[in-house]
Amino acid sequence: MPPASPRVVLVTGVSRYLGSRLAAVLSRDPSVERIVGVDTVPPTAELRTAMGRTEFVRADIRNPLIAKVIAEAQVDTVVHMNVIATPSGAGGRTAMKEINVIGTMQLLAACQKAPSMRKLVVKSTTAIYGSSPRDPALFTEDVEPRSLPKSGYAKDAVEVEGYVRGFGRRRPDVTLSLLRFTNFIGPRIPSTLTRYFALPVVPTVLGFDPRIQLCHEDDGIEVLRRMTTEEHPGIYNVGGPGVLLLSQAIRRLGKPSVPVIAPAVSLVATAFRRAGLVDISPEQMRYLEHGRVADVSRLSRELGGGPRSTADAFADYIAHAATGTRPFDPVRLAELEQRALALLPSRRPAESGAVHA
Amino acid sequence: MPEASNSAAPLGKVIPLDRRPAPVPVPDAPATPVPDWERKVAHGLAFLRRRLTGDYEVDDFGFDSELTENVLLPPLRPLYDSWFRVETRGLANVPDTGGALVVANHSGAIPLDAVMTALALLDHHPAHRHLRMLGADLVFRLPVVAPLARKAGNTLACNADAERLLTAGELVGVWPEGFKGIGKPFSERYKLQRFGRGGFVNAALKTGVPIIPCSIVGAEETYPMLGNAKTLARLLGLPYAPITPFFPWLGLLGAVPLPSKWIIEFGEPIETAHLGGPAAAEDPMLVFNLTDQVRETIQSTLYTLLMQRRSVFF
Numbered sequence: 030m031p032p033a034s035p036r037v038v039l040v041t042g043v044s045r046y047l048g049s050r051l052a053a054v055l056s057r058d059p060s061v062e063r064i065v066g067v068d069t070v071p072p073t074a075e076l077r078t079a080m081g082r083t084e085f086v087r088a089d090i091r092n093p094l095i096a097k098v099i100a101e102a103q104v105d106t107v108v109h110m111n112v113i114a115t116p117s118g119a120g121g122r123t124a125m126k127e128i129n130v131i132g133t134m135q136l137l138a139a140c141q142k143a144p145s146m147r148k149l150v151v152k153s154t155t156a157i158y159g160s161s162p163r164d165p166a167l168f169t170e171d172v173e174p175r176s177l178p179k180s181g182y183a184k185d186a187v188e189v190e191g192y193v194r195g196f197g198r199r200r201p202d203v204t205l206s207l208l209r210f211t212n213f214i215g216p217r218i219p220s221t222l223t224r225y226f227a228l229p230v231v232p233t234v235l236g237f238d239p240r241i242q243l244c245h246e247d248d249g250i251e252v253l254r255r256m257t258t259e260e261h262p263g264i265y266n267v268g269g270p271g272v273l274l275l276s277q278a279i280r281r282l283g284k285p286s287v288p289v290i291a292p293a294v295s296l297v298a299t300a301f302r303r304a305g306l307v308d309i310s311p312e313q314m315r316y317l318e319h320g321r322v323a324d325v326s327r328l329s330r331e332l333g334g335g336p337r338s339t340a341d342a343f344a345d346y347i348a349h350a351a352t353g354t355r356p357f358d359p360v361r362l363a364e365l366e367q368r369a370l371a372l373l374p375s376r377r378p379a380e381s382g383a384v385h386a
Numbered sequence: 387m388p389e390a391s392n393s394a395a396p397l398g399k400v401i402p403l404d405r406r407p408a409p410v411p412v413p414d415a416p417a418t419p420v421p422d423w424e425r426k427v428a429h430g431l432a433f434l435r436r437r438l439t440g441d442y443e444v445d446d447f448g449f450d451s452e453l454t455e456n457v458l459l460p461p462l463r464p465l466y467d468s469w470f471r472v473e474t475r476g477l478a479n480v481p482d483t484g485g486a487l488v489v490a491n492h493s494g495a496i497p498l499d500a501v502m503t504a505l506a507l508l509d510h511h512p513a514h515r516h517l518r519m520l521g522a523d524l525v526f527r528l529p530v531v532a533p534l535a536r537k538a539g540n541t542l543a544c545n546a547d548a549e550r551l552l553t554a555g556e557l558v559g560v561w562p563e564g565f566k567g568i569g570k571p572f573s574e575r576y577k578l579q580r581f582g583r584g585g586f587v588n589a590a591l592k593t594g595v596p597i598i599p600c601s602i603v604g605a606e607e608t609y610p611m612l613g614n615a616k617t618l619a620r621l622l623g624l625p626y627a628p629i630t631p632f633f634p635w636l637g638l639l640g641a642v643p644l645p646s647k648w649i650i651e652f653g654e655p656i657e658t659a660h661l662g663g664p665a666a667a668e669d670p671m672l673v674f675n676l677t678d679q680v681r682e683t684i685q686s687t688l689y690t691l692l693m694q695r696r697s698v699f700f
Contacts, residue, residue, distance in 0.1 A: 036551060038503075095460070135399025162523050162526035162527040162532065162542075163523040163526075163542065164542070165546035165547050165550075166446060166447045166448075166541050166542065166546075166547045166550065167446055167542050167546075167547070167550065172546070212574070214550055215424065222612070234529075236528075236530040236533070237529055237532060237533060238448075238533035238534070238536075238537075240444070240447075240448045240536070270446075271445075271446065272444060272445075273440075273446065274444055274445055274448060274533075276440075277442070277444065278438040278440065280437075280438060280439055280440030281439065281440035281441070283439070291529065297658075302678075319526070319532075322446060357438065357439070359439035359440075359441065362435055362439050363435060363439075365435075366431050366432065366434075366435045368433055370428055370431060373424045373427060373428070374421075374424070375420050375421065375424055376424075376573075
């Protein structure tokens, strides 16, 4: 086996947030000779600067041209991060499916033909496990989901994983790392979930309180970096250990929530999409009812550690993200508590400033 | 197993929220003794603040022990102490620590028997153990019920969850008769139904924990089910719709359980550790035999308890 360190890395979806972050991290790694970033749209000037010595190639992975890029640059490691989660990010559901499924097929076809290929890292999602009341509390990597996702991003991801497995069979010499990420959270990452928590009043589904699991953006990038530069073949759930209940997360955030009755949820979601606030897809609505938690112990065994806990990731998000007004800020509620305690008779005298917290 | 503690056990540490004010130091000796009611007010306020700011821990299954102990269970204690006057026997058969599987008979139209068993173990067992119960998927499909069930520490009755909880050293409760037991007519009271497919024995064998047979007398008479409105049940997507002498005729009043006298007996543990671990779980005959053994034990204990019982209500 040749040394693990990759020479030429190709990153797809490099004009998106996570892709550009990974390119930036890799460009600071001297052991990586070249980084080629591919996307259909050029990155913004800001992302471009952050990406350092990454060479940007404007190419569509749906186009056989990608094979030429891989062959000419002698790419040995491909990081596929171009599976898009929201239709609004791709210009409609049809275009999104094209990019996700046809794009992956083309990319894998090109990889299969390239003799230089040594490693493939694919960013997938735990959404492939679906979300239903019949699921085990934690999904391990080898669990059979009870309800396969029928639409949207999750279905695309299921198909992408199918093609990736096919590639793995045809090129057993290529190290294959398939990463199923939980929802991302963090101060800067734009995602459905961060937009959802940034709403002034957070809508929930009446009578349901799902367990949520989060992956901090920095930890996600670190996992991607290690998977790219080291040898860790296999399928891994990637996310923070532990869970938060959705209600608990909203309370920690200090925002009011409004429960919406289940039949009206899709109406409300459509209204939010029209208003350009947040794009909640049908499978994410099911997520808001039943939640989804993955067992991340395989990853932490493999890497000797892993992302910080869900609670810590969320605390960092609260502390550093622009989350708007927070009427029930924990600090403010603690002050109120102290003020109420000060009214108790035995604490009223001047010397009793101290209270039991 | 370090990875098990990482994923399945509740996170033992308290994760501080950013920007929370530093705790105010408690004075060594207050000048005047603080009256009891004030202490309670302070406790109540702190509890309220913790709840409102999300400053509490839940484990991977969504179990919220603080909520369970302070909010969900207290309203049920009068039912336990005064209404059903539950008598427990053999609590010493339940280990103080480590995983164990409590297997019990199921009856009474709504799962009051499960709740009372959980209360018995929390309040009256010397180690005050939480019973983590395995429920049907219907429980986790219903709005309001689903999140409450999770917060009370219950999870779906599937082998993955059972093994995960048992490996983490939890006390797990299972009612293998399921809907066949809880929704059976009054004429069949105290006749155990089929014990599922023996999935619970599988879980115990794989994790090597003892099985504790648990026999509950009294729950059958809380809602004597005379009929089953099958059409209504089908319409509502429920496994059965009970008709009792009082329900639905008396409306909400008819939904009050009859004050039967309860006995919950925990039997001798059936050890599984010596049977060969995961390999033994692959032996269907062993699983069937063990399932039958547990079932027979519970059935014969039920008959003994019924003989000893003076009347249904005293």
